[in-house]
Amino acid sequence: MPAIESLLTEAKNLESSGHFAQAVSRYTQVLATLRDGGEDGQEQTEREIDLLYRRATAHRFQGELDQALPDFERCAALAEGAGSLQWAARAHRALAEVFLRQKQIDVAIQSFRRSAELGEQGDDPADVLLTKSRLARALCEAGQTRDAKSLAGEIVEGLRDGLVPDHDTRAEIASQTYLSLGVACFKSGQGRRARRFFLRALEHLDPQRFVLPLAECRRYLGILESEAKNFMQATAALAEALKVYTRLGFDPGRFDAYLSLGITYMDMGDLRNARLCFQCAEGIARSRNMRAELARNQSRFADLEMREGKYDSARRMYEEDLRLTEQTSDRQGLGYCHRNLARVCLSLKDYRACERHAQESRDHFRASNRLHLAALSELALAECYLDQGRLPEAARLIEEAQHDLEGKQxxxxxxxxxxxxxxxxxxxxxxxxxxxxxxxxxxxxxxxxxxxxxxxxxxxxxxxxxxxxxxxxxxxxxxxxxxxxxxxxxxxxxxxxxxxxxxxxxxxxxxxxxxxxLPSGTVDELSTDWLDIDRRKEPIVATVMFVDMRGFTSLSGRLDEHELADTVEAFISLVVRIVRHNGGSVDKFIGDCVMATFGFGQTPEQGARMALWTGLEVLEQLAVTSEVHVDAGARPMHGSIGINTGQVITGCFGPLDKRDYTVVGYHVNLAARLQSLAAEISHPDPNRLILSDQTLRLAPGIAAVREIEKNELLLKGIDASTLTAWLVTGRA
Structure with missing residues (x-):
């Protein structure tokens, strides 16, 4: 039928370009036309199976799992009824993936096993091994990590024995198996082994064919970097995963990436960007009715409230998390919910509720075979007893937890x-x-x-x-x-x-x-030798950095006061965190600009290197954060940086009733002028860094640079005829 073929081609094109909602509509039209045709027979059935599978897959990519489920179930039933074992195995595997995402772990395991059984009946070893690689992942989620690792070992042996001759299929199975092994190690707290397996999975993944597994590997590697507090690498990996999921229109993946980014920003102490990411994750979960995901995200909002000491608000959010998680069969998730509630109830001194939640947490973890997590819940209960003075009960629980944690390294x-x-x-x-x-x-x-x-x-x-x-x-x-x-x-x-x-x-x-x-070290000096430092002015060689938000003036005319304040706070917080991490001292804030100094108590070379490392990291972090902001529908943050090294005067300046401990001099002014030039110079990258020749000579081999032409070197109040300045184009 020409009409059907035309609609089907259009639907496939829409699906391949990521327009899943329109693809679902077209597949529905094709199905209706096919059924109205009144034809029957094997060919008709197989065509309906194919269409149902495609429509369900489009629903799944959008995160519409409740809509995908009946299509996959109908597809599986039709395939089994028609004796099409290959289609039946595929449909049951897809069903299992939906159940796994919904945290219906036991049902997912049953569906994976049914898929493997059908694959064996159809004598399709490649399909069986692929299903088992995903079954291993489900076993990890169920807490059966030992069984998962054993199954993964069987799959690797099967691949070595040549059960799968096709190279691409073998690579897909290997990558999924190593991915499952990585998750198993990750959930067991074996971060190093997990990293090795994720990297091995990446080795087998063709970036053109296996885009989703590739993004998942990058997301897990980003999480591992975050746990190791390598935040620059973490945010870069997670933003890359988010970019892939967004390009594919895969909303479950976008949710995962936003959630992981939010946790990373929270661990960095950047609560504003963390909240933005959690808000985006919440929007995705609500729009797609992803209940399990909505529950997980709610607990992260509560974590933010806990950090700010807002315990009553955190408790309400944790209770909402519990209510949503109770709609799933995720016993491990329920264990975390109750433990979070035990923690906040302890902070509120609600000991009865704390005790109840800690006990329920322990029971849920035991039921999901997470004995080490159950032991940690026992420690939470012991802490509750300690607060109440119930020492013998606390001592007993600590001993029991110690027994359960034996062998845990x-x-x-x-x-x-x-x-x-x-x-x-x-x-x-x-x-x-x-x-x-x-x-x-x-x-x-x-x-x-x-x-x-x-x-x-x-x-x-x-x-x-x-x-x-x-x-x-x-x-x-x-x-x-x-x-x-x-x-x-x-x-x-x-x-x-x-x-x-x-x-x-x-x-x-x-x-x-x-x-x-106040600048680092100044408080100590003022408190120990106030009179001396108040009068003393010292010449030192330091590296001075100015970091300014680009486009702030025009932005300030478009935003209301609260939004503007949040934007400035987010920008300044990002810069300050990186400055302090690299050993610099924040001298002052000038509106949306940060002035920082490097090299106090160090050699000029050390100060210059630390400043340049800081500048490069600020550029990279701004680029990553801006990508996240744009994807989230928020405004990107761009900055311009000027760095210069030279002799400055340090000390207290100003009248007696208003003093400022800072640095002054020609080289401070030059750093400020270089920052202004960075904001205006023609350059394709919205984030710019210009450094003086003095700084570059003291910190060679760190950055890739190009010399700024004399006709571009326009510095207000400074004769630039004898100056040389460099525009940073990346890392060396």
């Missing part, structure tokens, strides 16, 4: 155990022993990238030292807790640590409260 587990033992000893009045266990817990946490748990352990150790009449140690722990909380954006831990410090040393508490408002 992850240092975070052992650190959590040591932390709870220390709190128990402190409650028993054994401060000296408690301090030893806190030291062991801190040592364990320090072997991993910094976390909220480390900040909390530092705070608890400070309380023990204070009670043991060791004020110097208490202050040291509190300083570390405050600095770590500031870096992670954990307002709640920072505030309680500062309140405790007020009771020990009010001057030191005030010093830490002032620290975010």
């Amino acid at each position: 992850a240092v975070t587990y052992q650190a959590s155990l040591a932390d709870l033992r220390a709190r128990l000893l402190m409650a028993e009045g054994k401060e000296a022993e408690a301090i030893e266990h806190f030291d062991a817990a801190i040592d364990g946490h320090l072997r991993q990238p910094p976390t909220r748990e480390l900040a909390e352990t530092r705070y608890q150790a400070a309380l023990a030292c204070h009670r043991a009449q060791r004020p110097a140690d208490a202050l040291n722990h509190l300083r570390n807790a405050v600095e770590l909380a500031e870096m992670l954006g954990s307002r709640d831990i920072r505030e309680k640590a500062l309140r405790t410090m007020d009771d020990i040393d009010v001057v030191e508490a005030q010093r830490l409260k002032l620290a975010p408002y």
Whole structure:
């Protein structure tokens, strides 16, 4: 029928170009026309199966799983009824993927096994191995990691034995198997092994044919980088995955990428970009009625509220997460929901609710065979008992958890155990022993990238030292807790640590409260030798950097006050985090511009290198964040940077009633003028960095550069005839 063929061709073209909603409409028209034709027979049935499968796949790509499910089920039933084993196996495998996404793990496993059984009946070893590679993934989700690894081993042996002669099919099966092994190791806390398997999966993936598995590998590698606190690499990998999912129109993948990006930004302490990503993830989940995903995202909003000390709001969000997760069969997800609620109820001192949620969390983790997670829930329950003074019950739970965590090498587990033992000893009045266990817990946490748990352990150790009449140690722990909380954006831990410090040393508490408002090191100098530093002016060689938001003036005329403030705050926060990470000192904010200095107490070469590394990282981070903003429908952030090295004067300037500790001089002005030039110079990249010849000579081999022509070197108030400046075009 010409009409059917025309519609079918149009539908396939729409699907291949990512217009899935229109493709669904066309496939529906083709199906209706086919059924109205009144024809019957094997050929008609196979054509209907093909159309149902295509329509269901289009629904699945949009995240419309409830609509995809009946089409796949009808497809499977028709195929089995017609004796088409190949189609039946494919349909059951697709059904399993939908169930897996919906967190109906047990049903997914049954469907994968049915698909493998049909493949074996049809004598199709390649299809069987492909199905088993995905079954291994489902077993990981069910907590059966040992079975998943064993099954993956069988698949690898089958490939080695030549069961699949076709190279492309063999590569697809191998990549899916290594991907499943990577997920198994990831969920078992074996990050290094997981990375190796994900990289092996990438080796087998043809970027033209296996785009979705490729994006998933990159997303997991981004998560691993985030957990290792390699945030630049993490955001780049996750943004790349997001770009692929967006190009394909694959909304479940876009949700995953936004969620992972939000978690990464949150761990960076960039709560504004984290909230933006979670809002985008929520929009996708709501528009596609993705209930399990909506629940996961709700808990991340609650995590943000926890960091800001808004416990009542966090509790309401965690309860909504629980309500949504209860609509699925995800026992592991329910375990996390109840543990989150136990945590927030403990912060609110609602011990009865905390106890109930911790117990339910433990039971759900046990039911999903996640015994180490169940042990961590027991530790949460022990913490609840400790707060109430129920020491024997707390001690019993700690011993039980220790037994369940035996053989677990992850240092975070052992650190959590040591932390709870220390709190128990402190409650028993054994401060000296408690301090030893806190030291062991801190040592364990320090072997991993910094976390909220480390900040909390530092705070608890400070309380023990204070009670043991060791004020110097208490202050040291509190300083570390405050600095770590500031870096992670954990307002709640920072505030309680500062309140405790007020009771020990009010001057030191005030010093830490002032620290975010003054250049690094200045507070120490002012507090120890105020009169001398107030009068002293010193010449030093330093590297000065100015980073300004491009297009801010025009932007300020289009945005309301709150949106403008949020935009400036997000830009400044990004720059400051990178400056501090690279050892620089934030001198001041000038509207939307950040002035920073490098090299105090170091050689000029060290200062120049740190400044250039900072500039390159700011450029890269702005590029990645702008990609995320554009995909999210928000405004991109672009910046211009100027860097110069030379002799400056450092000291306090201004009248007695308003002093400013800063640097002044010709080389400060030159850095500012280079930044202004970067904003105006003709260059295709919206993010620009210009550095002086002095800086480049001190930091060679770091950046790729091109010399700026003399007719472009227009610097207000500066004779540029003898100057040389360089535009950075990337890393060397």
